[in-house]
Amino acid sequence: MRILITGAAGFIGSTLAHRLLDRGDEVLGYDNLNDYYDVRLKQARLDRLTPRPGFSFVKAALEDRAALEAAFDTFRPQRVVNLAAQAGVRYSLENPRAYVDANIVGFLNILEACRHKGVEHLVYASSSSVYGSNRKLPFAVEDSVDHPVSLYAASKKANELMAHTYSHLFGLPTTGLRFFTVYGPWGRPDMALFLFTRKILAGEPIDVFNYGNHSRDFTYIDDIVEGVVRTLDRVPGPDPAFDPMQPTPASSSAPYRVYNIGNHTPVKLSRYIELIEEATGRRAEKRLLPLQPGDVPDTEADVSALMRDTGYSPGTPVEVGVRRFVEWYRDFYRV
Numbered sequence: 001m002r003i004l005i006t007g008a009a010g011f012i013g014s015t016l017a018h019r020l021l022d023r024g025d026e027v028l029g030y031d032n033l034n035d036y037y038d039v040r041l042k043q044a045r046l047d048r049l050t051p052r053p054g055f056s057f058v059k060a061a062l063e064d065r066a067a068l069e070a071a072f073d074t075f076r077p078q079r080v081v082n083l084a085a086q087a088g089v090r091y092s093l094e095n096p097r098a099y100v101d102a103n104i105v106g107f108l109n110i111l112e113a114c115r116h117k118g119v120e121h122l123v124y125a126s127s128s129s130v131y132g133s134n135r136k137l138p139f140a141v142e143d144s145v146d147h148p149v150s151l152y153a154a155s156k157k158a159n160e161l162m163a164h165t166y167s168h169l170f171g172l173p174t175t176g177l178r179f180f181t182v183y184g185p186w187g188r189p190d191m192a193l194f195l196f197t198r199k200i201l202a203g204e205p206i207d208v209f210n211y212g213n214h215s216r217d218f219t220y221i222d223d224i225v226e227g228v229v230r231t232l233d234r235v236p237g238p239d240p241a242f243d244p245m246q247p248t249p250a251s252s253s254a255p256y257r258v259y260n261i262g263n264h265t266p267v268k269l270s271r272y273i274e275l276i277e278e279a280t281g282r283r284a285e286k287r288l289l290p291l292q293p294g295d296v297p298d299t300e301a302d303v304s305a306l307m308r309d310t311g312y313s314p315g316t317p318v319e320v321g322v323r324r325f326v327e328w329y330r331d332f333y334r335v
Protein backbone atom coordinates (compact mmCIF):
# COMPACT_ATOMS: atom_id res chain seq x y z
CA MET A 1 0.00 0.00 0.00
CA ARG A 2 1.01 3.63 -0.48
CA ILE A 3 0.77 5.36 2.87
CA LEU A 4 1.36 9.03 3.59
CA ILE A 5 2.58 9.69 7.14
CA THR A 6 2.61 13.29 8.33
CA GLY A 7 4.93 14.00 11.24
CA ALA A 8 7.28 11.29 9.92
CA ALA A 9 10.36 12.90 11.50
CA GLY A 10 8.57 12.81 14.85
CA PHE A 11 8.69 10.22 17.60
CA ILE A 12 5.62 8.15 16.69
CA GLY A 13 5.71 8.90 12.94
CA SER A 14 9.29 7.72 12.42
CA THR A 15 8.70 4.49 14.36
CA LEU A 16 5.50 3.83 12.40
CA ALA A 17 7.31 4.47 9.10
CA HIS A 18 9.90 1.78 9.90
CA ARG A 19 7.15 -0.65 10.81
CA LEU A 20 5.22 -0.09 7.55
CA LEU A 21 8.39 -0.30 5.44
CA ASP A 22 9.25 -3.58 7.20
CA ARG A 23 6.04 -5.12 5.90
CA GLY A 24 6.55 -3.82 2.36
CA ASP A 25 4.38 -0.69 2.22
CA GLU A 26 5.54 2.41 0.35
CA VAL A 27 5.75 5.41 2.65
CA LEU A 28 5.84 9.11 1.92
CA GLY A 29 6.93 11.07 4.99
CA TYR A 30 5.77 14.67 5.32
CA ASP A 31 7.13 16.93 8.06
CA ASN A 32 8.28 20.54 8.39
CA LEU A 33 11.03 19.65 10.91
CA ASN A 34 10.07 22.63 13.05
CA ASP A 35 12.17 23.65 16.05
CA TYR A 36 9.64 22.98 18.83
CA TYR A 37 12.38 20.62 20.08
CA ASP A 38 15.90 19.67 19.00
CA VAL A 39 15.88 19.51 15.20
CA ARG A 40 18.99 17.29 15.24
CA LEU A 41 16.94 14.53 16.86
CA LYS A 42 14.28 14.85 14.14
CA GLN A 43 17.00 14.82 11.48
CA ALA A 44 18.63 11.76 13.07
CA ARG A 45 15.30 9.90 12.95
CA LEU A 46 14.90 10.88 9.32
CA ASP A 47 18.47 9.87 8.44
CA ARG A 48 17.62 6.28 9.40
CA LEU A 49 14.56 6.28 7.15
CA THR A 50 15.89 8.02 4.04
CA PRO A 51 18.11 5.15 2.79
CA ARG A 52 15.32 2.59 3.08
CA PRO A 53 13.75 1.38 -0.19
CA GLY A 54 10.13 2.49 -0.45
CA PHE A 55 10.63 5.65 1.60
CA SER A 56 10.44 9.19 0.24
CA PHE A 57 10.13 12.48 2.05
CA VAL A 58 8.72 15.99 1.60
CA LYS A 59 9.78 18.78 3.93
CA ALA A 60 6.79 21.09 4.22
CA ALA A 61 4.12 22.29 6.63
CA LEU A 62 0.52 21.06 6.77
CA GLU A 63 -0.51 24.70 6.44
CA ASP A 64 1.22 24.89 3.04
CA ARG A 65 -1.73 23.83 0.90
CA ALA A 66 0.15 23.86 -2.39
CA ALA A 67 2.93 21.61 -1.04
CA LEU A 68 0.42 19.25 0.58
CA GLU A 69 -1.69 18.95 -2.57
CA ALA A 70 1.43 18.36 -4.68
CA ALA A 71 2.48 15.57 -2.29
CA PHE A 72 -0.97 13.93 -2.65
CA ASP A 73 -0.92 14.33 -6.46
CA THR A 74 2.55 12.87 -6.89
CA PHE A 75 2.38 10.04 -4.36
CA ARG A 76 -1.36 9.23 -4.64
CA PRO A 77 -1.63 7.77 -1.12
CA GLN A 78 -4.26 5.09 -0.53
CA ARG A 79 -4.19 5.71 3.21
CA VAL A 80 -3.05 8.64 5.32
CA VAL A 81 -1.85 8.73 8.92
CA ASN A 82 -1.85 12.27 10.27
CA LEU A 83 0.57 12.54 13.19
CA ALA A 84 1.98 16.00 12.46
CA ALA A 85 0.71 18.42 15.08
CA GLN A 86 1.78 20.94 17.58
CA ALA A 87 2.04 18.61 20.57
CA GLY A 88 2.51 19.38 24.27
CA VAL A 89 0.01 20.57 26.87
CA ARG A 90 2.13 23.14 28.70
CA TYR A 91 3.38 24.93 25.58
CA SER A 92 -0.25 25.57 24.54
CA LEU A 93 -0.54 28.07 27.39
CA GLU A 94 2.37 30.09 25.98
CA ASN A 95 1.88 29.74 22.25
CA PRO A 96 -1.79 29.01 21.51
CA ARG A 97 -1.62 30.13 17.88
CA ALA A 98 0.80 27.33 16.97
CA TYR A 99 -2.02 24.88 17.87
CA VAL A 100 -4.61 26.56 15.70
CA ASP A 101 -2.18 26.75 12.75
CA ALA A 102 -0.94 23.15 12.80
CA ASN A 103 -3.82 21.31 14.43
CA ILE A 104 -6.86 23.13 13.04
CA VAL A 105 -5.83 24.78 9.75
CA GLY A 106 -3.33 21.99 9.00
CA PHE A 107 -5.87 19.28 9.78
CA LEU A 108 -8.48 20.92 7.55
CA ASN A 109 -5.95 20.80 4.70
CA ILE A 110 -5.49 17.07 5.35
CA LEU A 111 -9.23 16.47 5.33
CA GLU A 112 -9.68 18.43 2.11
CA ALA A 113 -6.83 16.60 0.41
CA CYS A 114 -8.20 13.20 1.52
CA ARG A 115 -11.66 14.18 0.29
CA HIS A 116 -10.58 15.36 -3.14
CA LYS A 117 -7.87 12.78 -3.83
CA GLY A 118 -10.00 9.73 -3.03
CA VAL A 119 -8.11 8.49 0.04
CA GLU A 120 -9.52 5.16 1.37
CA HIS A 121 -8.88 5.79 5.06
CA LEU A 122 -7.59 8.64 7.21
CA VAL A 123 -6.14 7.70 10.61
CA TYR A 124 -5.22 10.66 12.80
CA ALA A 125 -3.75 11.30 16.24
CA SER A 126 -6.09 12.49 18.91
CA SER A 127 -5.04 12.37 22.56
CA SER A 128 -5.98 11.14 26.03
CA SER A 129 -6.03 14.83 26.97
CA VAL A 130 -9.51 15.12 25.38
CA TYR A 131 -10.84 13.57 28.63
CA GLY A 132 -10.01 16.88 30.34
CA SER A 133 -11.80 17.27 33.66
CA ASN A 134 -13.38 13.79 33.56
CA ARG A 135 -12.60 11.87 36.75
CA LYS A 136 -14.37 8.61 35.94
CA LEU A 137 -11.57 6.09 35.40
CA PRO A 138 -10.75 4.32 33.18
CA PHE A 139 -11.48 6.83 30.40
CA ALA A 140 -13.76 5.19 27.82
CA VAL A 141 -14.55 6.25 24.26
CA GLU A 142 -18.23 6.15 25.22
CA ASP A 143 -17.68 8.96 27.78
CA SER A 144 -18.47 12.56 26.90
CA VAL A 145 -15.36 14.66 26.29
CA ASP A 146 -16.74 18.16 26.45
CA HIS A 147 -14.49 19.58 29.17
CA PRO A 148 -10.97 20.06 27.78
CA VAL A 149 -8.53 21.82 30.12
CA SER A 150 -5.98 23.02 27.56
CA LEU A 151 -6.12 24.42 24.05
CA TYR A 152 -4.07 21.42 22.95
CA ALA A 153 -6.87 19.13 24.17
CA ALA A 154 -9.50 21.33 22.53
CA SER A 155 -7.64 21.16 19.20
CA LYS A 156 -7.58 17.35 19.36
CA LYS A 157 -11.28 17.17 20.20
CA ALA A 158 -11.89 19.60 17.33
CA ASN A 159 -10.06 17.16 15.01
CA GLU A 160 -12.49 14.42 15.98
CA LEU A 161 -15.47 16.68 15.27
CA MET A 162 -14.03 17.86 11.94
CA ALA A 163 -13.29 14.26 10.94
CA HIS A 164 -16.86 13.28 11.74
CA THR A 165 -18.28 15.89 9.38
CA TYR A 166 -16.04 14.65 6.55
CA SER A 167 -16.98 11.05 7.25
CA HIS A 168 -20.66 12.03 7.20
CA LEU A 169 -20.70 14.46 4.26
CA PHE A 170 -18.17 12.89 1.93
CA GLY A 171 -18.07 9.26 3.09
CA LEU A 172 -14.38 9.59 4.05
CA PRO A 173 -13.56 6.73 6.46
CA THR A 174 -11.74 8.21 9.48
CA THR A 175 -10.28 6.72 12.65
CA GLY A 176 -9.16 8.93 15.55
CA LEU A 177 -6.65 7.49 18.00
CA ARG A 178 -6.41 8.81 21.53
CA PHE A 179 -2.84 8.00 22.52
CA PHE A 180 -1.98 7.80 26.23
CA THR A 181 1.46 9.20 27.27
CA VAL A 182 3.75 7.54 24.74
CA TYR A 183 7.35 6.77 25.70
CA GLY A 184 10.32 4.76 24.47
CA PRO A 185 13.46 4.95 22.31
CA TRP A 186 13.66 7.97 19.96
CA GLY A 187 11.16 9.72 22.26
CA ARG A 188 10.33 13.38 22.72
CA PRO A 189 12.69 15.67 24.64
CA ASP A 190 9.81 17.74 26.09
CA MET A 191 8.29 14.73 27.86
CA ALA A 192 8.95 13.54 31.42
CA LEU A 193 11.02 10.42 30.74
CA PHE A 194 13.44 12.25 28.44
CA LEU A 195 13.73 15.31 30.71
CA PHE A 196 14.22 13.24 33.83
CA THR A 197 16.79 10.91 32.28
CA ARG A 198 18.82 13.82 30.92
CA LYS A 199 18.83 15.65 34.24
CA ILE A 200 19.46 12.60 36.41
CA LEU A 201 22.45 11.61 34.26
CA ALA A 202 23.74 15.20 34.37
CA GLY A 203 23.37 15.30 38.18
CA GLU A 204 20.77 18.09 37.98
CA PRO A 205 17.53 18.30 40.02
CA ILE A 206 14.24 17.31 38.36
CA ASP A 207 10.90 19.17 38.66
CA VAL A 208 8.28 16.74 39.93
CA PHE A 209 4.79 18.17 39.47
CA ASN A 210 1.81 17.31 41.67
CA TYR A 211 4.44 16.16 44.21
CA GLY A 212 4.81 12.94 42.18
CA ASN A 213 1.27 11.85 43.02
CA HIS A 214 -0.34 11.79 39.61
CA SER A 215 -0.57 8.64 37.62
CA ARG A 216 -0.24 8.12 33.90
CA ASP A 217 -1.09 5.29 31.59
CA PHE A 218 2.44 5.22 30.12
CA THR A 219 2.28 3.40 26.79
CA TYR A 220 5.31 1.92 25.05
CA ILE A 221 6.00 3.18 21.53
CA ASP A 222 5.89 -0.25 19.83
CA ASP A 223 2.47 -0.89 21.35
CA ILE A 224 1.22 2.44 20.02
CA VAL A 225 2.54 1.59 16.56
CA GLU A 226 0.91 -1.85 16.69
CA GLY A 227 -2.40 -0.13 17.53
CA VAL A 228 -1.96 2.32 14.63
CA VAL A 229 -1.23 -0.49 12.16
CA ARG A 230 -4.19 -2.59 13.35
CA THR A 231 -6.61 0.32 13.00
CA LEU A 232 -5.07 1.54 9.73
CA ASP A 233 -5.78 -1.89 8.22
CA ARG A 234 -9.40 -1.81 9.34
CA VAL A 235 -11.34 0.72 7.28
CA PRO A 236 -14.45 1.70 9.26
CA GLY A 237 -17.90 1.61 7.71
CA PRO A 238 -21.13 3.04 9.13
CA ASP A 239 -21.88 1.33 12.45
CA PRO A 240 -25.14 -0.63 12.00
CA ALA A 241 -25.59 -0.64 15.79
CA PHE A 242 -25.46 3.16 16.01
CA ASP A 243 -28.71 4.46 17.46
CA PRO A 244 -29.32 8.18 16.81
CA MET A 245 -31.86 8.16 19.67
CA GLN A 246 -29.05 7.16 22.06
CA PRO A 247 -25.91 8.32 20.27
CA THR A 248 -22.59 7.03 21.61
CA PRO A 249 -19.61 9.33 20.99
CA ALA A 250 -17.48 6.34 19.92
CA SER A 251 -19.15 5.51 16.63
CA SER A 252 -21.61 6.81 14.10
CA SER A 253 -23.91 6.23 11.17
CA ALA A 254 -20.94 7.69 9.24
CA PRO A 255 -17.72 5.70 8.61
CA TYR A 256 -16.10 7.11 11.73
CA ARG A 257 -14.46 5.62 14.83
CA VAL A 258 -12.35 6.72 17.77
CA TYR A 259 -10.21 4.42 19.94
CA ASN A 260 -8.11 4.73 23.06
CA ILE A 261 -4.61 3.30 22.75
CA GLY A 262 -3.19 3.02 26.24
CA ASN A 263 -1.48 0.49 28.46
CA HIS A 264 -4.50 0.29 30.80
CA THR A 265 -2.09 -0.01 33.76
CA PRO A 266 -1.58 3.42 35.31
CA VAL A 267 1.72 4.07 37.09
CA LYS A 268 2.40 6.75 39.69
CA LEU A 269 4.90 9.38 38.62
CA SER A 270 6.99 8.64 41.72
CA ARG A 271 7.24 4.95 40.67
CA TYR A 272 8.20 5.96 37.14
CA ILE A 273 11.06 8.02 38.59
CA GLU A 274 12.20 5.02 40.67
CA LEU A 275 12.41 2.99 37.47
CA ILE A 276 14.57 5.67 35.83
CA GLU A 277 16.79 5.65 38.91
CA GLU A 278 17.16 1.88 38.64
CA ALA A 279 17.88 1.99 34.90
CA THR A 280 20.45 4.82 35.18
CA GLY A 281 21.94 3.63 38.46
CA ARG A 282 21.65 7.19 39.86
CA ARG A 283 19.51 8.84 42.51
CA ALA A 284 17.22 11.68 41.43
CA GLU A 285 17.28 14.99 43.27
CA LYS A 286 13.59 15.95 43.26
CA ARG A 287 12.04 19.43 43.39
CA LEU A 288 8.44 18.75 44.44
CA LEU A 289 5.97 21.18 42.86
CA PRO A 290 2.16 21.54 42.54
CA LEU A 291 0.16 20.30 39.53
CA GLN A 292 0.73 22.48 36.46
CA PRO A 293 -2.19 24.34 34.88
CA GLY A 294 -3.60 22.37 31.94
CA ASP A 295 -2.38 19.02 33.29
CA VAL A 296 -4.79 16.31 34.42
CA PRO A 297 -4.06 14.36 37.62
CA ASP A 298 -4.64 10.79 36.43
CA THR A 299 -5.13 8.93 33.16
CA GLU A 300 -6.13 5.35 32.43
CA ALA A 301 -7.38 3.92 29.15
CA ASP A 302 -10.36 1.66 28.71
CA VAL A 303 -9.25 -0.25 25.61
CA SER A 304 -12.26 -2.54 25.22
CA ALA A 305 -13.30 -0.91 21.92
CA LEU A 306 -9.81 -1.39 20.46
CA MET A 307 -9.71 -4.96 21.72
CA ARG A 308 -13.17 -5.75 20.35
CA ASP A 309 -12.44 -4.37 16.86
CA THR A 310 -8.77 -5.29 16.36
CA GLY A 311 -8.08 -8.08 18.88
CA TYR A 312 -5.20 -6.04 20.26
CA SER A 313 -4.38 -4.12 23.42
CA PRO A 314 -1.01 -2.74 24.58
CA GLY A 315 0.85 -4.59 27.31
CA THR A 316 4.57 -3.73 27.56
CA PRO A 317 5.34 -3.21 31.27
CA VAL A 318 7.00 0.11 32.22
CA GLU A 319 9.84 -1.87 33.83
CA VAL A 320 10.79 -3.10 30.34
CA GLY A 321 10.03 0.12 28.44
CA VAL A 322 11.92 2.50 30.73
CA ARG A 323 15.00 0.27 30.60
CA ARG A 324 14.91 0.23 26.80
CA PHE A 325 14.57 3.99 26.70
CA VAL A 326 17.53 4.58 29.03
CA GLU A 327 19.67 2.16 26.99
CA TRP A 328 18.78 4.02 23.79
CA TYR A 329 19.38 7.42 25.43
CA ARG A 330 22.85 6.51 26.70
CA ASP A 331 23.83 5.05 23.38
CA PHE A 332 22.47 7.96 21.31
CA TYR A 333 23.93 10.73 23.47
CA ARG A 334 26.99 8.72 24.53
CA VAL A 335 26.52 9.42 28.25
Ligand SMILES: NC(=O)c1ccc[n+]([C@@H]2O[C@H](COP(=O)([O-])OP(=O)(O)OC[C@H]3O[C@@H](n4cnc5c(N)ncnc54)[C@H](O)[C@@H]3O)[C@@H](O)[C@H]2O)c1
Nearest residue numbers: 007009010011012032033034061062084085102125179182
Ligand atom coordinates in the same frame (compact mmCIF):
# COMPACT_ATOMS: atom_id res chain seq x y z
N1 LIG B 1 3.75 11.35 22.38
C1 LIG B 1 2.62 11.31 23.10
O1 LIG B 1 2.61 10.97 24.29
C2 LIG B 1 1.30 11.67 22.46
C3 LIG B 1 0.13 11.51 23.22
C4 LIG B 1 -1.09 11.83 22.66
C5 LIG B 1 -1.16 12.30 21.37
N2 LIG B 1 -0.01 12.46 20.65
C6 LIG B 1 -0.12 12.97 19.27
O2 LIG B 1 0.54 12.06 18.40
C7 LIG B 1 1.11 12.77 17.30
C8 LIG B 1 2.58 12.46 17.18
O3 LIG B 1 3.22 12.81 18.40
P1 LIG B 1 4.77 12.67 18.66
O4 LIG B 1 4.95 12.39 20.11
O5 LIG B 1 5.38 11.77 17.65
O6 LIG B 1 5.23 14.19 18.42
P2 LIG B 1 6.46 14.80 17.63
O7 LIG B 1 6.45 16.27 17.95
O8 LIG B 1 7.70 14.03 17.89
O9 LIG B 1 6.05 14.59 16.10
C9 LIG B 1 5.28 15.49 15.37
C10 LIG B 1 6.03 15.82 14.10
O10 LIG B 1 5.19 16.67 13.33
C11 LIG B 1 5.95 17.73 12.78
N3 LIG B 1 5.07 18.88 12.65
C12 LIG B 1 4.53 19.62 13.64
N4 LIG B 1 3.74 20.59 13.13
C13 LIG B 1 3.80 20.44 11.79
C14 LIG B 1 3.19 21.14 10.71
N5 LIG B 1 2.40 22.17 10.94
N6 LIG B 1 3.44 20.72 9.44
C15 LIG B 1 4.26 19.65 9.21
N7 LIG B 1 4.87 18.96 10.20
C16 LIG B 1 4.63 19.36 11.47
C17 LIG B 1 7.07 17.97 13.76
O11 LIG B 1 8.23 18.53 13.12
C18 LIG B 1 7.34 16.59 14.34
O12 LIG B 1 8.41 15.94 13.67
C19 LIG B 1 0.80 14.25 17.56
O13 LIG B 1 -0.37 14.57 16.86
C20 LIG B 1 0.55 14.30 19.05
O14 LIG B 1 -0.28 15.38 19.40
C21 LIG B 1 1.22 12.15 21.16
